[in-house]
Amino acid sequence: MNRFVRHRSVRIAAAGLMIAVALIVARLGAEAQTPGATPGAQTAPAGNTQNGKRIFASYGCFQCHGREAQGGIAGPRLGPNPVPFVAFSRYIRQPAGQMPPYTSKVVTDTELADIYAFLQSLPQPPKDIPLLNN
Amino acid sequence: MRNGKGSMNRRGFLKGAAVGAAAGAAALVAPRVGVPGSLASAAASAALPEPVRLTPAQTAELQARETAPLPPEQESLTVSDPGSDFMVDVLKTLNFEYIAANPASSARGLHESLDSYGGNKNPEWLTCCHEVIALNIANGYYAVEGRPMAVFTFVPAGLHNSLTAISGAYGANTPSYILVANIADAEQRRAQQDWGGHSMTDPAAIARPLLKWDDNPPALQHFAESAVRAYKIAMTEPRGPVLLVVDASLAELPIPDRSKLSIPKLTLTSPPAADPAAVAEVAKLLVAAENPLILAGDFARDEEGMKLMVELAETLQAPVQGGGRGMPNRHPLSGGGSVPSADVILGFNRGSMFTDLYRSTDQQLKTSVRRTRPVAKVITISADDLLLHGNYQHVGRFAEVDLSLTGDPQATLPSLIEACKKLITSDRRRVLEARGKKIAAETARRREELLTYCTYGWDASPISQPRLAMETWDVVKRKDWALVSRGHPLWNADKFYRRMGAAGGGGVGGALPISIGAALAHRKHGRLCVNFNPDGDMMFVPGALWSATHHRIPLLIIMENNRAYHQEVMHLQRIANRRQRGQDIAHRGASGTTITDPNIDFAQLARSMGAYAEGPITDPKDLRPALLRAVERVEKGEVALLDTVVQPR
Numbered sequence: 117m118n119r120f121v122r123h124r125s126v127r128i129a130a131a132g133l134m135i136a137v138a139l140i141v142a143r144l145g146a147e148a149q150t151p152g153a154t155p156g157a158q159t160a161p162a163g164n165t166q167n168g169k170r171i172f173a174s175y176g177c178f179q180c181h182g183r184e185a186q187g188g189i190a191g192p193r194l195g196p197n198p199v200p201f202v203a204f205s206r207y208i209r210q211p212a213g214q215m216p217p218y219t220s221k222v223v224t225d226t227e228l229a230d231i232y233a234f235l236q237s238l239p240q241p242p243k244d245i246p247l248l249n250n
Numbered sequence: 251m252r253n254g255k256g257s258m259n260r261r262g263f264l265k266g267a268a269v270g271a272a273a274g275a276a277a278l279v280a281p282r283v284g285v286p287g288s289l290a291s292a293a294a295s296a297a298l299p300e301p302v303r304l305t306p307a308q309t310a311e312l313q314a315r316e317t318a319p320l321p322p323e324q325e326s327l328t329v330s331d332p333g334s335d336f337m338v339d340v341l342k343t344l345n346f347e348y349i350a351a352n353p354a355s356s357a358r359g360l361h362e363s364l365d366s367y368g369g370n371k372n373p374e375w376l377t378c379c380h381e382v383i384a385l386n387i388a389n390g391y392y393a394v395e396g397r398p399m400a401v402f403t404f405v406p407a408g409l410h411n412s413l414t415a416i417s418g419a420y421g422a423n424t425p426s427y428i429l430v431a432n433i434a435d436a437e438q439r440r441a442q443q444d445w446g447g448h449s450m451t452d453p454a455a456i457a458r459p460l461l462k463w464d465d466n467p468p469a470l471q472h473f474a475e476s477a478v479r480a481y482k483i484a485m486t487e488p489r490g491p492v493l494l495v496v497d498a499s500l501a502e503l504p505i506p507d508r509s510k511l512s513i514p515k516l517t518l519t520s521p522p523a524a525d526p527a528a529v530a531e532v533a534k535l536l537v538a539a540e541n542p543l544i545l546a547g548d549f550a551r552d553e554e555g556m557k558l559m560v561e562l563a564e565t566l567q568a569p570v571q572g573g574g575r576g577m578p579n580r581h582p583l584s585g586g587g588s589v590p591s592a593d594v595i596l597g598f599n600r601g602s603m604f605t606d607l608y609r610s611t612d613q614q615l616k617t618s619v620r621r622t623r624p625v626a627k628v629i630t631i632s633a634d635d636l637l638l639h640g641n642y643q644h645v646g647r648f649a650e651v652d653l654s655l656t657g658d659p660q661a662t663l664p665s666l667i668e669a670c671k672k673l674i675t676s677d678r679r680r681v682l683e684a685r686g687k688k689i690a691a692e693t694a695r696r697r698e699e700l701l702t703y704c705t706y707g708w709d710a711s712p713i714s715q716p717r718l719a720m721e722t723w724d725v726v727k728r729k730d731w732a733l734v735s736r737g738h739p740l741w742n743a744d745k746f747y748r749r750m751g752a753a754g755g756g757g758v759g760g761a762l763p764i765s766i767g768a769a770l771a772h773r774k775h776g777r778l779c780v781n782f783n784p785d786g787d788m789m790f791v792p793g794a795l796w797s798a799t800h801h802r803i804p805l806l807i808i809m810e811n812n813r814a815y816h817q818e819v820m821h822l823q824r825i826a827n828r829r830q831r832g833q834d835i836a837h838r839g840a841s842g843t844t845i846t847d848p849n850i851d852f853a854q855l856a857r858s859m860g861a862y863a864e865g866p867i868t869d870p871k872d873l874r875p876a877l878l879r880a881v882e883r884v885e886k887g888e889v890a891l892l893d894t895v896v897q898p899r
């Protein structure tokens with residue numbers, strides 16, 4: 117009962133999904149709190165939020181991170197409050213996990229700054245959502 | 251053998267006519283068919299107002315022909331005790347509720363017996379628009395009911411069509427019970443249709459690499475024994491699909507002597523528990539462990555399995571990850587712990603465990619790094635090795651473990667719990683209880699994190715997957731609900747039946763029919779069944795919807811419509827990035843991966859097959875009222891589909 121191929125059409129149990137998401141959340145916590153990292157806003161180059169939003173979609177970031185960078189089961193949440201810009205750009209160029217690499221040939225440094233600006237501009241999520249209280 | 255008892259043959263009919271002829275020549279009008287030559291026209295004209303008088307010679311000739319021997323095909327035109335009636339008797343003893351099938355002429359003997367002789371009850375015929383739907387409806391039914399539904403296909407085409415679902419059954423240890431029609435005897439084949447279209451030398455050969463067992467019974471007694479044996483073998487752990495050939499001649503010809511036939515009693519085999527000495531060894535390791543972790547696959551056959559897993563977890567105060575319906579997801583020990591921190595890891599029906607024990611990345615250079623502590627001991631308990639077919643690689647990559655027990659996990663739980671309890675002193679108990687409290691705090695924290703995670707993108711359009719899940723949860727949570735697809739970790743799956751067991755559709759296209767079969771099993775309990783169904787999956791076999799509406803199987807279908815084969819979208823992006831050219835893939839929509847232009851109107855699709863449907867719904871605010879309307883319909887016994895347009899994942 118354990119040999120079935122785990123792909124999209126095979127329904128995975130809810131508990132398994134919880135772990136998948138929990139792991140993403142946990143890993144993010146660890147990576148976001150890299151000691152000595154400077155807060156992003158201080159070191160990030162100025163970027164074009166509108167262009168960043170456009171590229172986030174057209175370069176495929178949304179595929180794994182969601183259209184509002186909210187995260188899902190294929191990739192973690194990226195914003196608002198993204199990881200410091202240095203960590204952000206380093207990760208995109210040389211990811212250590214499952215994320216495919218985006219070299220500067222694909223996303224220029226300027227474009228990265230634009231994406232970063234878009235992530236910073238995202239609104240904070242609503243608080244006290246009744247549906248999440250049960 | 252051709253002359254069945256009480257069959258009305260042509261000669262008997264003509265004799266009756268001949269008696270009539272003696273009473274008056276005009277009676278000769280009756281047997282018009284088959285009366286040749288001039289006599290025929292004479293007899294035919296006898297039906298006219300002016301009766302024709304036959305000459306004595308003509309009368310004599312006619313009478314001579316009537317009493318002459320007839321060719322065999324005219325001799326036996328009816329049968330009163332066909333073999334397939336006995337086959338139905340056999341199937342009834344196996345207590346099948348349903349038989350899922352698409353009709354075919356080589357199966358007509360059994361089909362008619364099921365319908366007339368069997369009264370289309372136990373089993374009742376489920377009309378399926380494709381054989382892969384039939385197989386997967388049966389797979390889904392088993393995943394809830396715990397016993398098989400019969401499936402019927404013909405060969406070769408029907409069985410070919412169903413192969414994907416049989417591979418799913420093999421992979422998920424589903425005991426699919428497949429009957430296939432064949433016509434072995436050349437003389438019994440219709441020359442035009444049956445040679446290429448309905449007959450094979452060895453029908454099971456098509457599916458044999460996936461079957462646990464098959465047989466091709468040449469006689470009815472053999473059929474009875476093999477039918478019972480097939481059921482028994484399919485249900486013996488580890489379970490798997492079986493196939494029985496139903497020979498059309500056997501089905502259509504009369505039973506030679508019913509008094510000589512008997513149907514053996516079905517006795518199911520008890521599942522094999524692991525070796526007690528090895529179980530004692532495992533208990534020692536688990537009780538002594540500081541940070542044990544139970545990684546469970548789908549192992550629970552019934553409510554008892556869930557109770558036992560909870561008992562093991564609580565006895566050890568150890569976290570359980572996974573476990574499917576065998577572990578309530580809101581139990582304080584559910585979802586805690588981690589592989590890198592564990593010192594003893596118990597893999598419970600978890601396959602090779604390679605994916606648990608190693609961290610692998612899908613980059614240009616594929617790497618796998620073991621993520622267990624050097625001191626960690628890894629134990630596996632499963633019956634997997636008892637049923638493997640070489641051509642399929644479900645085994646997973648080989649992973650080194652320290653103790654490997656062959657045994658059915660659920661059947662092994664009682665002795666394992668017992669052995670652990672024996673070893674736990676009161677001092678040890680206090681330590682374990684303290685650990686349990688820590689794990690409970692950790693799982694509560696993880697749940698809080700998950701809740702926060704879900705708030706991001708809450709108002710997004712297309713709708714975020716957590717929003718869709720929680721809007722639905724809010725509408726169903728006070729009802730007696732059951733998930734017949736993947737669900738969301740925030741739902742409270744407190745009972746065994748809330749989730750279904752492992753069901754493999756064999757690929758994309760499995761989810762919809764599996765959910766329908768599962769909903770059918772839930773129907774007699776009046777549960778509200780919910781299926782979250784991806785768009786690409788639905789387009790493989792949309793005809794399954796019709797089986798659901800036709801057979802009045804109440805089901806709520808909520809589309810995960812991301813208008814893409816999204817998994818493949820991500821793969822193309824991944825590969826393009828490696829080649830440093832990925833920037834416009836998503837922009838232009840990589841060829842072959844999007845399901846747009848035109849967008850599919852799933853609501854209209856569902857309505858065309860008699861379902862209630864709404865959509866496309868893109869604004870999350872529209873969800874709740876639509877859900878309320880849809881649930882109302884489902885509670886009245888209907889199929890309702892909401893075409894909800896969602897974030898990619």
Ligand SMILES: Cc1ncc(C[n+]2csc(CCOP(=O)(O)OP(=O)(O)O)c2C)c(N)n1
Pocket residue numbers: 123124125414756757758759784785786787788812814815816817818898
């Ligand atoms: C029979 C079959 N064909 C093709 C595939 C390859 N495949 C895996 S996932 C996938 C996309 C499925 O699309 P959908 O059901 O809409 O789910 P999504 O990935 O969009 O969430 C495909 C085509 C498969 N697994 N099975």
Ligand SMILES: [Mg+2]
Pocket residue numbers: 784785786787810811812813814815816
């Ligand atoms: Mg899709």
